[in-house]
Amino acid sequence: MDLLLNTVQPYDWGSRTLLPELMGLPPTGAPQAELWMGAHPAAPSRVARGDAPVPLDRVVSGDPEGELGAGTVRRFGPRLPFLLKLLAADAPLSVQVHPDLAQAQAGFARENALGVPLDAPHRNYRDDQHKPEMIVTLTPFQGLCGFRNPADTADLLDALEVPALRPYIETLRVAPERQGLAEVFRAFLRPPAGLLDAVARGVAVAAAGAGEARVAAYDRVARAHPGDPGLLTALMLRYVELGPGEALFLGAGVPHAYLSGLGVEIMASSDNVLRCGLTSKHVDADELARVVRFDAPPARVLTPREEGAEEVYPAPVDDFRLSRYLPRAGGPRRRVTLDAPQILLCAAGTATVSSAGEHLGIGPGQAVYVPAGAEAGLEGAGTVFRATTGTAERLG
Incomplete structure (x- = not known):
């Protein structure tokens, strides 16, 4: 390690x-x-x-095989x-x-x-x-993140009170969902002259108005990137x-x-x-x-799901797997040996990673690389994220 x-x-x-x-x-x-x-x-x-x-x-x-394991090399x-x-x-x-x-x-x-x-x-x-x-x-x-429902985007654009947006609002309201999104998105990538400035002004006015807190994030986007047409595509995305x-x-x-x-x-x-x-x-x-x-x-x-001693964040790919160990002061040492490479990142507190008689203490922002198959253990009261491949299996 x-x-x-x-x-x-x-x-x-x-x-x-x-x-x-x-x-x-x-x-x-x-x-x-x-x-x-x-x-x-x-x-x-x-x-x-x-x-x-x-x-x-x-x-x-x-x-490659010594560091990643034969299975990882075959797959990736x-x-x-x-x-x-x-x-x-x-x-x-x-x-x-x-x-x-x-x-x-x-x-x-x-x-x-x-x-x-x-x-x-x-x-x-x-x-x-x-x-x-x-x-x-x-x-x-x-x-x-991701497109908002077309009708909701039409309502948001309508609230900006920009007359030049009317054709796009109408498309979002009446066209089939996928078609409407595609047409407006493509148009916003190459906006006509004057549209961007009018929308930026509309966003600023709406963000300052009572009850328009939903527009504040887009006003921040406009202020951070003045004159950038990305504001228009951003308005189509869901705020989270x-x-x-x-x-x-x-x-x-x-x-x-x-x-x-x-x-x-x-x-x-x-x-x-x-x-x-x-x-x-x-x-x-x-x-x-x-x-x-x-x-x-x-x-x-x-949100994560519990799998043994760790909490796993589910992802529908096998390029990576991310899990989290929460603090357990005085708890037992956790065995973290895998047949794939892994990186252990401390996000809070402190933890100790042990392998082959070596002990590495890590604090927030520090990380340890453990090659495939290395006998390794984790202990301490820190919050530790474990990154590996989605195909990894425990050994032993």
Whole structure:
């Protein structure tokens, strides 16, 4: 097992205080948006093996079966199939969607055939993997997730009292559900001149009015991203609030954007993100229209279920599995040996991970990597999240 040395991503939407407060560190004054834990090549964790820290992706590629287990390699290839993060948002992220596996494979092959460089700003598919994800909240958390019922969106747009919205409101009211959503979404990706400014003014007026608290989140979006047409697509999405310990799973084709809060996020290890707005990055309206699922059911707020000594957050994919151990002061040592790789992240308090006579103490924001098959135990009064694959089995 190895204590992970992890990279903080300073994206401009990140909080300046949430991660430092969790980890007991002084703020740097800069945004600290995400702490990455895993072997993603963009920012792999490092482990102390040999004379100097070594990137975890290099460790995995040097001995895939030894690190991941034969079953993981057969299913996912010689790579760690999940990425774990601490995410701390203080401003709205981009509205985005992720492709399913078939779309990712086809899109990656198509852009390769066209000779689009992997690091090109206009590239949509940077690998051939899907990117389902789940976030478990550590603080009160706000986000936009999935399409609202078309009639409810029509009511919200109507409340803005913007005459130019009338055709879109009518479409949402009278067209079949999927057709109406698709038509308005595509139109909002390329709005006519003047519509965005009129809507932003309408949102500001409505948010200031009595009884229009439902518009406040969208007013915040407009203020954080002035002049960005992503406000229009954001208005089609359902506003959600989560309490600590609740979760959202986001599958392929579901548009979403986090607004604020701190959480533990896990996802398939992929870079495939198609953005709908609230960003200065590339927006491909045509590809978005192919990837977005207008018939996807609303994302449900999830709570964990007990499985033995841990609480598991259910996800309908096998790229990852996320569970939580709650504090049990003076309780028995828990055996956490699996036939798959795992990362143990402390989110509160302290805990000790033991393996082969070695003991690693971890506090909030610290994580330990345990390779497949390693005999490992967990004890202490900390809240610990365990990330592994959905195909993992206990050994012994």
